[in-house]
Amino acid sequence: MSEQKKTKPIIEDNIPEYIDESIKKSIQDFAAYLRENKMQPVWNHGQEWWSSYKGEVICVIQLPLPVNGYENTWLVNLHLCHINQYEELVTNEGLQNIILDNEIYCVHGSDKLGVGCSPNSPCIGGETRTILNKEIKGICRRSSKSTRIWTPDQVTLDGIKRLLEIEKKARDEENLSEKKIWLGYAQISEQNERDPYPYVEQKNTRPKIEDVACEFLDGEKLKNALNFVAYLRTNKMSPVWASWNHWRISSKGRGVCSVKIGLPGFSSRYNAWRIEFQSSGFDDEKLLPDERLKEIVWANVKNCKHCANCIPTPCKTILGKEFERSCNIEFWNPGIEEIECAKQVIQVRLGL
Secondary structure, eight states: OHHHHHHOOOGGGGSOTTSOHHHHHHHHHHHHHHHHTTOOEEEEETTEEEEEETTEEEEEEEOOOSSTTSOSOOEEEEOOTTGGGSHHHHHHTTOHHHHHTTOOBOTTOBTOOEEOSSTTOEEOOBEEEEETTEEEEEEOTTSOSSEEEESOOHHHHHHHHHHHHHHHHHHHHSOTTSOOOOOOSOEEOGGGOOOSTHHHHHHHHOOOHHHHHHHHOOHHHHHHHHHHHHHHHHTTOOOEEEETTEEEEEETTEEEEEEEESOTTOOSOOSOEEEEEOOTTOOOGGGSOOHHHHHHHHTTEEEOOSOSSOOOOSEEEETTEEEESEEEEEEESOOHHHHHHHHHHHHHHHTO
């Protein structure tokens, strides 16, 4: 990663060798198109390149890691910040399905209670969003407000290029003296209305995790969360605000884990919290010799549901056990046993 920060690699030099030639050509041609049209793809992190126009991100390209075992795919993530200004044009030109067909839907449908996509996580069902003047029910609350297209074919890429041209024109016509914060182009219907501004407020105030925990949590959940945060501070791993109700934990410059409060994607006061670890670096079963600790970790491995922009490996070994399409390790509403396990995982992460 440090070498990439210095060199700012270009997309063409980082396409994995196992990618099919036809897909590789699509990536190369699309990257060339972006450059030719003043949307230069710039390396951001990992296998992501961000293209901006008029000072705002307009498109993100993500590739799988250049090692065997990852999917033969790539991702185009469109940030159509001004789409509300040209919704009718999108429909008239037959481009609406590029957006509508790539929404992420809740596994429980609209407003149905159930266990969430992560083991043991609560879910209150999908929400209703109005997109391109069409009311759509059951969309995952965790899903992004941008449009993510996996492995687009040539027809879809042509449509993506047209959408980018229309978005560029809208940005050119905007009064650039008025700096705006994009909060997503999907409109939330009244029955599921949420306030999008707590992120902006928190970004300005950088609240302490204890204060937010007391606002969102109660009972044993609040007690356990506060005790875990106290443990972190005692061991010189103070939580640092990263995003809405999200704090990153580091030690001596090394990322350890994250703590998140409430449910992702919306701001309702929901009595839930979680400790989240990236699952990389936990291959060896000897890292946690205690079998009970392994079982707790395995029971909290999240399977990929394409809720973010990542391209996970189809198979990953965690503490000696193989998982398909694994994502993070997430301890939702952990009790005493899970918190003790999380502490041991932290020790592993720190190499202690």
